[in-house]
Amino acid sequence: MQLTGKITRDSLMTLEAYSKWRKEHKPDVIAHRKRRSVALGDHVTLQFEDEMTIRYQIQEMLRIEKLFEDEAIQDEVDAYAPLCPDGTNWKATMMIEYPDVNERQRELARLIGIADRMFVEVEGHPRVYAIADEDLDRENDEKTSAVHFLRFEFTPPMAAAIRAGAGVKLGCDHRNYPAHMAVPAETLAALAGDLH
Numbered sequence: 117m118q119l120t121g122k123i124t125r126d127s128l129m130t131l132e133a134y135s136k137w138r139k140e141h142k143p144d145v146i147a148h149r150k151r152r153s154v155a156l157g158d159h160v161t162l163q164f165e166d167e168m169t170i171r172y173q174i175q176e177m178l179r180i181e182k183l184f185e186d187e188a189i190q191d192e193v194d195a196y197a198p199l200c201p202d203g204t205n206w207k208a209t210m211m212i213e214y215p216d217v218n219e220r221q222r223e224l225a226r227l228i229g230i231a232d233r234m235f236v237e238v239e240g241h242p243r244v245y246a247i248a249d250e251d252l253d254r255e256n257d258e259k260t261s262a263v264h265f266l267r268f269e270f271t272p273p274m275a276a277a278i279r280a281g282a283g284v285k286l287g288c289d290h291r292n293y294p295a296h297m298a299v300p301a302e303t304l305a306a307l308a309g310d311l312h
Contacts, residue, residue, distance in 0.1 A: 119167050123174065123197040125190050131182070134175045145172045151306045154286055157295040159223070162208040162234075162266070162286065164307055165199045198250075199265060203312035204275065208246075210234065210264040224259040226292045231255075231264040233290040236299075238274045239283040275311040278304070 120127045129137060145168065152164040163169065174192050183189055201207045210231060214220035231248035238244070246266035248254075254261035270278070278284060284304055287296030299307070 119171070121167070123167065123171055123193055123200065125186065125193055128171070128178070128189065128193070129175060131179060131184055134179060138175075138179070145169075148306075151302055154297075154299060154303055156286055156288060156297060157293065159213055160230075160288065160293065160295070161211045161213065163211070164206055164208045164303075164310075165201065166306075166310055167200050170196050170200050201310040203310070204270055204272075206236070206268045206270075206307055206310055208266045208268075210266050212260070212262045212264075220262070221259070223292075224262060227290065228255055228257075228260045230260060230288065230290045230293055231266060233288050233293075234266055235287050235289065236268045237285040237287065237296075238270070238277050240277060241271075241274050243287075244268050244270060244274070270311065278311055279308050 118127070128134075149163065149169055149172075152166065152169065154162050154164070156162065174196050177183070177192050177196075178189060181188075183192065199207050199209070212220075212224065212227060212230070214223050231246060231254070234246040234248070235243040236246075246268055248264055248266050250265065250267065254264055284299045285296050286299050288294065
């Protein structure tokens with residue numbers, strides 16, 4: 117998988133080439149994704165996306181759905197490529213996970229608005245709250261979605277502080293899911309590379 121800085125239809129592998137690549141490299145991608153994941157409490161996980169995680173997601177969708185026509189491939193690129201950070205932000209897929217179906221339904225009703233209450237706090241700077249679900253509305257009056265897409269937009273001084281090694285906290289101040297934690301050093305090192 118070649119990282120080009122921009123995901124386009126022409127920069128993706130064919131289904132045959134990806135099948136061969138996947139056999140050898142899937143463990144590397146899983147390890148990469150794990151470094152970029154943060155569990156916040158017991159039920160919320162943020163997967164911070166980058167070009168590799170999004171390319172992998174697109175290639176997996178093409179493989180699973182056996183898509184090879186240009187228009188279908190372009191639809192996948194259009195759906196996922198905006199989830200790549202663009203130098204001034206971090207973008208994450210937030211998953212709310214409850215194994216029990218009944219508990220999940222109950223908690224998703226209690227967690228309406230949670231995506232807007234997610235924040236990143238860079239040492240010495242004010243909190244940055246997530247800009248959530250820019251693609252479409254993922255909740256209604258009865259419940260929130262189990263999956264949300266978040267963008268944390270940083271000022272140049274914040275980005276410089278992160279790159280210089282400032283401590284960073286990830287948190288949520290939703291009344292039904294208060295949580296915060298320091299972003300682990302290995303994860304922070306990976307995420308600092310997203311900022312130019």
